[in-house]
Amino acid sequence: MGRSPCCEKEHMNKGAWTKEEDERLVSYIKSHGEGCWRSLPRAAGLLRCGKSCRLRWINYLRPDLKRGNFTRDEDEVIINLHSLIGNKWSLIAARLPGRTDNEIKNYWNTHIKRKLLSKGIDPNTHRSINAGKVSDSKKTEDQVVKDVSFGYLFDKTEKSEEQKQNKKQKQNLINGLVCKEERVEHHPAVVVQEIFCPNLNLELRISPPWHNKNHDDHTKEKSTTYTTSRLYVQNGMESSSDTAKCQTEDSSSISHSSLDISSISSVGYDFLGLNTRFMDFRSLEMN
DNA sequence: AATTGAACCAACCGCCCGTCA
DNA sequence: ATGACGGGCGGTTGGTTCAAT
Structure with missing residues (x-):
């Protein structure tokens, strides 16, 4: 046998x-x-x-392996995906051609983890360490808050800008909403808007940027400014229900037990603010 | 120049799940 | 139907290199 x-x-x-x-x-x-x-x-x-x-x-x-340092884009992909799916190195590696899960895992443990910590971000939760302390004190037992931040982790060119952002964030935090806007490097016409709601419930909800009727027109005319939401997540992993309800922004249900974002990536949006060639979620499933 | 500790990363370990006999 | 195995995965280890003292 x-x-x-x-x-x-x-x-x-x-x-x-x-x-x-x-x-x-x-x-x-x-x-x-x-x-x-x-x-x-x-x-x-x-x-x-x-x-x-x-x-x-x-x-x-393997001959198709990419050697050398990780690029800034690759860093971002790793961080964003890790905030979404955690230590699923093989899944993350699948979005980074030429990189292996082992390589990414090592890079995460030796570089990114430290970088996040130095910026006051918990590498496990992707939340601000300080903010966590504040919100924890306000949490009630039946209201576990788990927000996912895809905040930029890289040095700003101007500190004054960073300070402005921080001030704005603090104000929004007070109002129960964390909102951040940033122009995409090399694409000054594109404004990425991140919205974090600290008091989200426990449902998992991953949505593409809201549909813009004029999307095609905008992509044709690069000089036109448009806004796209980076990602909107409500994490329900700790919910008593094992099946997360996943909906697109227009409320059409994708799946009750698994998440298939192929329809999203195929549309060609800059999902997660990343190049869609990295973000083909065809094989990604979340329970 | 020698020593020590940190950083890096290739390789191994052990577990899980699907497949096979 | 059952149990063992292969392949794949994440976590960990240990050897090497580099920088600081």
């Missing part, structure tokens, strides 16, 4: 891969293709576990 063991753990090499092992693995996969990791080591003449071969190929030897 069942299958035979993947590999004998004894007599297997461990640790760093040698150049020769790499060459054997690459050569074998080039001629036979990926797959069947179980039988690959023996066929390729490697004293490695199939798992180890798979990992080495996926994380290091």
Whole structure:
């Protein structure tokens, strides 16, 4: 019954891969293709576990891997997606061509986490550490607030602008609404508006930017200024109901048990304020 | 120059889930 | 129907490099 063991753990090499092992693995996969990791080591003449071969190929030897530092755009994608789906590194990696889940995970733990903390943002909740303390004190037991912020985390060119923003945010916070506007770099005609409601209920609600009838016209005429909402999220993960109700901005239901945003990305909006080539949510599901 | 600690990242570990015998 | 395995995933470890003292 069942299958035979993947590999004998004894007599297997461990640790760093040698150049020769790499060459054997690459050569074998080039001629036979990926797959069947179980039988690959023996066929390729490697004293490695199939798992180890798979990992080495996926994380290091694959020809389509992008090497070098992460770009600012990639940083943003990672942060935004992490705020949405958490430590789902493979899902995040799927939005970043040439990057692996392992690479992103390492980058998150070594760079982004620290960057967020230095800016007073909790990397787990993506909320301001200070704001969290304030709101926590006001929380009632049956009113658990979990808002998701996609705030920009990068240095502003002008501190005075930042101060203005902070002042505006504080005022909005007092009014029960956090609102932030920012012009997109390289696209001065585009204003990104972020709206955070600290007292949101627990339903999960992810919506694309509201539909603008003149969207096409605007994209044709880049000089025209238009506003798009970055994302509107009500997180219901802690709700007693396991099934989150997901609706688009125009209230049409997507799914009760899973979220399929393919219809959104296919429209071509700058969903999450990111290039849609990164944001094809076809395989993303949230329960 | 030597030592120490931080940072980085490749690789491993252990678990989960779908598939197969 | 059952139980074992393969593949995939997230978390962790350990070796290497770099910077500070």
